[in-house]
Amino acid sequence: MQPSGIRAFFDLVLGMKDVISLGVGEPDFVTPWQIREAGIYSLEQGFTSYTSNKGLYKLRLSISRYLKNRYGLEYCPDEEILITVGVSEGFDLVLRSLLNPHDKVLIPTPCYVSYPALTGLAGGIPVCIDTKHDGFKLTPARLEEAAVKNKPKAIILNYPTNPTGISYSKKELEGLKKIILKHKMICISDEIYADLTYDFEHTPFPTLSGAKEKTIYLSGFSKSYAMTGWRVGFACGPKEVIAAMTKIHQYTIMCVSITSQMAACEALVSGKKSVEEMKREYRRRKELVVAGLNDLGLSCHNPQGAFYVFPCLKGIGRKSMEFAQGLLKDQNVAVVPGTAFGESYEDYLRISYASSFENLKEALARIEKFLNK
Amino acid sequence: MDEILEILEKNGCASAEDIAKMLKKKPQAIKQAIKKYEKEGVILGYKALINKELAKDADSRVRALIEVNITPQKDVGFDKIAERIYSFPEVSSCYLISGTYDLLLIVEGSNLHTVARFVAEKLAPLENVRGTSTHFLLKKYKEDGILLKHREENKRIPISY
Numbered sequence: 151m152q153p154s155g156i157r158a159f160f161d162l163v164l165g166m167k168d169v170i171s172l173g174v175g176e177p178d179f180v181t182p183w184q185i186r187e188a189g190i191y192s193l194e195q196g197f198t199s200y201t202s203n204k205g206l207y208k209l210r211l212s213i214s215r216y217l218k219n220r221y222g223l224e225y226c227p228d229e230e231i232l233i234t235v236g237v238s239e240g241f242d243l244v245l246r247s248l249l250n251p252h253d254k255v256l257i258p259t260p261c262y263v264s265y266p267a268l269t270g271l272a273g274g275i276p277v278c279i280d281t282k283h284d285g286f287k288l289t290p291a292r293l294e295e296a297a298v299k300n301k302p303k304a305i306i307l308n309y310p311t312n313p314t315g316i317s318y319s320k321k322e323l324e325g326l327k328k329i330i331l332k333h334k335m336i337c338i339s340d341e342i343y344a345d346l347t348y349d350f351e352h353t354p355f356p357t358l359s360g361a362k363e364k365t366i367y368l369s370g371f372s373k374s375y376a377m378t379g380w381r382v383g384f385a386c387g388p389k390e391v392i393a394a395m396t397k398i399h400q401y402t403i404m405c406v407s408i409t410s411q412m413a414a415c416e417a418l419v420s421g422k423k424s425v426e427e428m429k430r431e432y433r434r435r436k437e438l439v440v441a442g443l444n445d446l447g448l449s450c451h452n453p454q455g456a457f458y459v460f461p462c463l464k465g466i467g468r469k470s471m472e473f474a475q476g477l478l479k480d481q482n483v484a485v486v487p488g489t490a491f492g493e494s495y496e497d498y499l500r501i502s503y504a505s506s507f508e509n510l511k512e513a514l515a516r517i518e519k520f521l522n523k
Numbered sequence: 524m525d526e527i528l529e530i531l532e533k534n535g536c537a538s539a540e541d542i543a544k545m546l547k548k549k550p551q552a553i554k555q556a557i558k559k560y561e562k563e564g565v566i567l568g569y570k571a572l573i574n575k576e577l578a579k580d581a582d583s584r585v586r587a588l589i590e591v592n593i594t595p596q597k598d599v600g601f602d603k604i605a606e607r608i609y610s611f612p613e614v615s616s617c618y619l620i621s622g623t624y625d626l627l628l629i630v631e632g633s634n635l636h637t638v639a640r641f642v643a644e645k646l647a648p649l650e651n652v653r654g655t656s657t658h659f660l661l662k663k664y665k666e667d668g669i670l671l672k673h674r675e676e677n678k679r680i681p682i683s684y
Contacts, residue, residue, distance in 0.1 A: 160682050163681050163682040164680065164681065164682065166681075169681050171679075171681035171682060173681065173682035173683070174679055174680075174681065174682060174683055175683040175684045176679060176683060178679065180678075262684065263684050264684075312684070430526070430529075434526070434530065434545035434546065435545070437544055437545045437546065437547050438541060438544045438545050441544040442544070484681055484682055486682065486684075490684070507534060507537070507541075511541070
């Protein structure tokens with residue numbers, strides 16, 4: 151396996167002081183207090199043991215009820231839900247459970263860095279579908295073309311998307327679903343950013359008619375409730391797949407930390423208001439950053455979700471790694487070069503607006519200074 | 524609440540241009556809306572939140588919470604007597620509350636004695652004031668949603684996927 155080529159740049163950032171970072175893939179809020187307090191209380195009460203492999207029944211039941219109320223999506227807490235160490239573990243489990251050696255997996259790119267790597271680790275072959283000529287959205291036509299050519303076992307969807315922030319409307323998803331079902335693919339849908347969708351209602355893939363039996367739905371608490379460090383995610387899907395995933399999970403992980411699971415239960419009880427507040431704040435920052443970057447000639451589409459924008463450097467004639475290194479050394483502002491998400495994204499940057507209003511304003515001013523040098 | 528107010532309540536320094544960008548509106552429209560709020564008294568003013576414990580040469584004033592029992596008056600209820608009380612410059616806040624007491628005051632003075640004198644000489648002798656109970660404030664932890672301590676450094680690692 152290749153070590154991530156971006157590591158050296160990351161190490162450079164980690165070694166510097168007083169950096170304004172727009173390179174962070176996690177919320178800048180701390181976990182809301184009532185959720186932290188529930189974790190502390192569980193420790194005081196002496197909840198320090200293992201839980202069942204699948205996770206606390208109470209948490210699975212809460213997730214099941216939440217999905218039913220929110221989306222009308224029904225998963226049985228006994229057999230169709232597994233609590234995982236973030237979505238990352240869920241991904242690893244799904245791929246290891248589903249793939250036979252050399253099975254192909256379609257991955258729209260640019261994408262989160264783990265997808266191709268984990269596919270390879272599970273013995274599969276990642277097949278990337280570049281979306282940069284289609285506004286970073288997978289289109290039915292490109293999907294059809296890739297499906298015919300590669301006969302894939304599965305496809306990985308992630309929306310809202312890290313690193314571009316794009317998402318799909320229900321109508322767009324219907325278009326993709328037709329082709330996924332036609333070619334008998336399994337859809338692995340990572341919807342961790344679902345609660346941070348700004349322009350329309352998020353549609354979980356398994357809510358599309360006929361899709362649920364063919365979908366493994368992955369989500370978690372990290373982004374919506376600012377709980378990245380707690381490491382709690384969940385996988386929902388047909389019971390045969392969840393059973394296979396649970397087998398691997400029970401030998402490698404045993405169970406997710408009970409403290410984190412107890413805190414996650416509280417998040418589902420009382421976190422809704424905090425989620426709404428964070429979402430409104432993110433949406434305002436997004437508009438500020440998108441307008442600011444476009445004013446500077448870093449052309450960028452207006453994303454529908456998550457907390458990333460993926461501006462293009464072509465207009466100013468720069469390349470991502472050179473730009474990111476220069477900006478860091480010159481102005482102490484960190485961004486992630488597009489090449490972190492694949493070699494073909496050297497004309498792009500990922501900028502995270504999970505940072506305070508003051509930081510974003512200051513960072514934009516410094517980028518302007520850097521460009522005028 | 525209007526999002527313009529939500530933004531300004533958090534950051535009174537936000538410019539009309541920035542607010543316009545955040546809400547995808549014209550700066551002129553934001554300016555007009557803010558003017559209107561100011562005129563209607565929805566926005567009463569703008570000020571900095573200062574942690575006086577850290578401001579070096581700020582005079583160290585004492586504060587007291589004072590519970591006041593009053594006799595309401597015919598026709599005007601508590602309002603008239605409340606006005607007589609809150610008009611004193613020493614009174615920085617005045618609330619009508621339910622429960623054992625009627626008014627809750629926050630009174631500021633340069634030291635313990637000035638506050639005590641205000642209570643003894645100005646407040647308690649007022650006709651209709653039936654009793655007072657003064658609590659001196661020892662330490663402020665949180666005020667109007669803001670923690671009164673140094674801002675903690677961001678604990679996130681500065682770059683991640």
